[in-house]
Amino acid sequence: MNIKRNQFGMGPDVSLFTLGTMRATGSTEQMYSVVKEACLTGINHIETAPAYGKAENLLGTAMRKLNSEGVRPEGGWVITSKILPGTTVxxxxxxxxxxxxxxGISKIHNLAIHGLNLEEHLNWALNGEGSKLIKWAEQERLIGQVGFSSHGSFELIKEAIDSHRFRFCSLHLHLLDQERLPLAKRALEKHLGVMAISPADKGGHLHSPSKTLISDCSPISPLELAYRFLLSQGISTLTLGASDIKDFKIAKKLINSNNPLSKSEQNALEKLNQKSKERLGNTLCGQCRECLPCPNEIPIPEILRLRNLSIGMDLQSFTKERYNLIGRAGHWWEKNNANACQSCGDCLPRCPHHLNIPELLKETHCKLVNTPRRRLWG
Ligand code: SF4
Ligand code: SF4
Structure with missing residues (x-):
């Protein structure tokens, strides 16, 4: 079978799925079996990073073993690794x-700046020590092309794409969170490669969906629908953070499926949205962002998006995990949760849906915040 490959910036073409290595770090055997299964699935692109603990060590060992056994994709592996911004040359x-x-390689095909989340990170890459480092690595032919991954603001990502310094980007693009999709389209128009970060886990814990979500997406599984949605939008490749060979089941089915959505897929998407709207009624947040800025820097749309997902699609574990990370993940996620709302009312006249934002924030906080555990001592 011919395996489809997508253009990925100026680098070698990549499969529709990319093996992410951060979940296969338990042992050499685990990494070996996951990389081998990726190859058998038709995947030729591996994404790794020194920040993923033992991943690069285990991956190096696995690739050497598989090479000696003659197991490798046609044209060889395409490797993306990353460095954190802010380091000296x-x-x-x-x-x-x-x-x-x-x-055990002589060149990294794709080097990503890992977590270009702040303006100072972009400056580092474009004008600071980072730009000198990149220039040196290109001159020495140690890297093929440079890209970035970002959890930053819409504006920052747009600036990075428009800088023309980067040939690919890794973004949070999800069926259940489409805020950054226009950025992905912008990047694709400029011929950048676009990789969707973690559509299964960060996309809503779609590996363990609620019964409600399964029923709303039926007859297609939520994860398959999410993958198909992204591929039909032209996203170059989707990361698959496998920890077991079982995790490749859907990728095997969809390894060549970036064609437009079928009628039955469109119907499933419509049903999913319709059911969610019915459950939320007139409290659905339309994600238009008109309510911003909040004087207390509350990320109103992000918090109400979690509410949309919690009530509209019954995504309990995911929304609680994301909500309780607020203020605890540095520049990788939001700083203030709904508890910071002072009910000043500034946002109210700006909401075209006439939502009672302070009330909805309060309700979301009560629903999603982790209750402090009872102390077992003193
Ligand atoms: S009411 Fe709350 S969320 Fe709205 S602007 Fe005031 S502090 Fe921010
Ligand atoms: S203005 Fe209203 S609908 Fe739009 S993001 Fe803010 S709360 Fe949601």
């Missing part, structure tokens, strides 16, 4: 050399 040089040695 000398430290960055050492990190790059270490990645190459650990993986």
């Amino acid at each position: 000398n430290k960055g040089k050492r990190q790059l050399q270490e990645i190459l040695t650990t993986l």
